[in-house]
Amino acid sequence: NKESNEDILVSNVDDGVLTITLNRPKAYNALRNNALQEIVNELEKVENDNNIKVVIITGGKKVFAAGADIKEMAQLNVVGLLNDIRPVFWRKIAAFPKPIIAVVNGFALGAGCELMMHCDIVIVGDNAQIGQPEINLGIMPGLGGTQRLLRTVGKSMAMQMVLSGEFINAEQAKNFGLVSEVTLPELSYSRALTLAKVIAQKSPIAVRIAKESLLNAYETTLEAGLASERKAFTLLAATEDRAEGIAAFMEKRKPVFQGQ
Numbered sequence: 137n138k139e140s141n142e143d144i145l146v147s148n149v150d151d152g153v154l155t156i157t158l159n160r161p162k163a164y165n166a167l168r169n170n171a172l173q174e175i176v177n178e179l180e181k182v183e184n185d186n187n188i189k190v191v192i193i194t195g196g197k198k199v200f201a202a203g204a205d206i207k208e209m210a211q212l213n214v215v216g217l218l219n220d221i222r223p224v225f226w227r228k229i230a231a232f233p234k235p236i237i238a239v240v241n242g243f244a245l246g247a248g249c250e251l252m253m254h255c256d257i258v259i260v261g262d263n264a265q266i267g268q269p270e271i272n273l274g275i276m277p278g279l280g281g282t283q284r285l286l287r288t289v290g291k292s293m294a295m296q297m298v299l300s301g302e303f304i305n306a307e308q309a310k311n312f313g314l315v316s317e318v319t320l321p322e323l324s325y326s327r328a329l330t331l332a333k334v335i336a337q338k339s340p341i342a343v344r345i346a347k348e349s350l351l352n353a354y355e356t357t358l359e360a361g362l363a364s365e366r367k368a369f370t371l372l373a374a375t376e377d378r379a380e381g382i383a384a385f386m387e388k389r390k391p392v393f394q395g396q
């Protein structure tokens with residue numbers, strides 16, 4: 137691992153929350169391989185760090201990410217794409233077990249929209265412009281922009297976005313369930329931080345298993361999903377956090393979860 141990052145800034149000054157800020161403004165935070173590598177390195181560092189409960193990924197107030205780095209992508213022929221390391225990075229982001237909140241202001245395009253969809257909760261500024269414009273380059277989305285998008289916004293809107301390349305705004309994204317809240321751009325990060333701190337107070341085991349169970353809904357039938365949900369729910373009965381949560385309720389006090 138490198139000593140310092142070139143494409144991202146990392147901060148963990150807030151209790152239990154790690155913030156990763158995409159920081160290559162001159163390229164509208166285009167996600168070159170190095171940026172993905174740096175994100176993955178930071179996630180790997182905190183995966184087993186009990187002090188970090190939630191991760192926020194943002195691009196700052198103006199732009200989230202304008203896509204894969206088109207200049208870098210242009211170098212890859214079909215063999216280059218077959219051997220591309222990028223899918224490995226994306227799988228690692230998708231498999232990160234703690235909650236990730238995306239804070240999206242301005243453009244979230246192509247791989248930027250796909251990164252947003254890898255996150256568990258999305259808060260956007262009202263200046264957000266979200267799209268899958270790959271069709272304009274004679275290509276198509278390759279990192280979930282047909283699969284995760286369709287499962288979230290439904291067929292008609294997914295077709296519209298992917299086939300026309302047109303962007304949708306914050307309000308549309310909210311109406312279609314792609315994002316959960318719209319704020320003023322200058323308030324989106326603080327809203328996400330408040331939410332992150334709320335989640336950071338919960339039992340980390342319950343949060344982890346609940347995230348896993350929710351994501352499992354994408355993968356399975358209702359019957360199998362319900363069966364595995366029930367097993368996960370039952371498993372949590374073995375934790376001290378469950379005993380603490382219930383005891384705190386009975387004693388009318390705030391629970392203190394230890395992650396045990």
Ligand code: HXC
Nearest residue numbers: 162163164166202203204205206207243245246247269278
């Ligand atoms: C590399 C990019 C970039 C990108 C913007 N820039 N997007 N560089 N890759 N995806 C750079 C521009 O080259 C320019 O740098 C600077 O950022 C500002 O961009 P402008 O175009 O001058 O700004 P503006 O006129 O405001 O337009 C903003 C924009 C436009 C609408 C976001 O830049 C745009 O359409 N970008 C491409 C969006 C896109 O197609 N994304 C999907 C990428 S494909 P210079 O140095 O010239 O000033 C993808 C595929 C994933 O994500 C699938 C992989 C398998």
